Amino acid sequence: MALADRFLTLGRDVHSGEVLARGGDPEAHSILQRSGFVPVVRLHETYHRLPVGLDEAEEKRLATRAVARLRAVKYGVEADDAFDTEMREPHYPPLGSQVAHLAERIREATTSDEVADVLTELTACHDGVLIALGEVFAATAAFYQDLGQPPDPHTEKRLQYLSEHRLGVLWSDLAHMRNDLADRHQDHPQRRACTAEIGPDEREASAVCACPPPQPRLATSPVAVPAAPAPAHPRR
Incomplete structure (x- = not known):
């Protein structure tokens, strides 16, 4: 992950008047969404905005909370003075x-x-x-x-x-x-549990494990977890 992805800007756009957040990686985007922001996907960029129809006090509350949550997990956030805060919110695994x-x-x-x-x-x-x-x-x-x-x-x-x-x-x-x-009830032919033991034919005192080196993991895109059939139709 590029170092630049650890930095975001969060402030009110001078043209639209919307409160926008730009930058960050997928984890930062997830924090923004959990803080009430809505993702906006454009051809050359993805950014986040607060929902429409909020009053100024609610915009400030949500934006300030997003700053506190992002900084709590070590993101660099350049925020408008109105949304800047010294608070840090505890981060729990979602x-x-x-x-x-x-x-x-x-x-x-x-x-x-x-x-x-x-x-x-x-x-x-x-x-x-x-x-x-x-x-x-x-x-x-x-x-x-x-x-x-x-x-x-x-x-x-x-x-x-x-x-x-x-x-x-x-x-x-x-x-x-x-x-x-x-x-x-089958062992995988290409995998075995690592016992961290030296093989019986190993004579080098520096050897610590007889297991083959781990295979590189293929890069994959995040996917949604499959869902299950729903119960009966809601009553009308």
């Missing part, structure tokens, strides 16, 4: 980081049983992560049902479609993979 830790467990797994255990957390039929995501889709659809704006019925139907026809397929496929791995 819910998504707990799910991302499941991926780390799979990367470190050496047996099919270990991966099956991780996938169970996603696919468990009562309280797995995917089922919970389906509940979120259903609850959001129900919220849009009587919200009153012309596009809202379409949004409700779209959420129901995604939950029933897209998320359900992802859940079904991943559950099948989990069950397949649970039956295999």
Whole structure:
């Protein structure tokens, strides 16, 4: 990550009057979004703005809180005087980081049983992560049902479609993979647990581990965790 990505500017734009934040890396963008900012994606840049319709006091509260949160995790923030603060807000790992830790467990797994255990957390039929995501889709659809704006019925139907026809397929496929791995009881042929022990044929006193060097991890883009089928349609 470039050093420049650790710096942001946050202030009121002299042309539009909007409170804008520019710069930062994906972690900084996530902090801004959790502080109430809305991402704006343009052809040559991505920045963040506060929602429309806020009064000046609420803009100041949200912007000041964003500055406090960013600086708490060592981001450099150049802020307008109105939003500058010496406060630092404690930073707690978000819910998504707990799910991302499941991926780390799979990367470190050496047996099919270990991966099956991780996938169970996603696919468990009562309280797995995917089922919970389906509940979120259903609850959001129900919220849009009587919200009153012309596009809202379409949004409700779209959420129901995604939950029933897209998320359900992802859940079904991943559950099948989990069950397949649970039956295999197989060691991965290219992975083994590191014991930090010297091999029996090693004569060098400086040797500390007989394991092969770790394979480089392929760079991947962040992806959303698959979701699960939602419960029954909200009552009309």
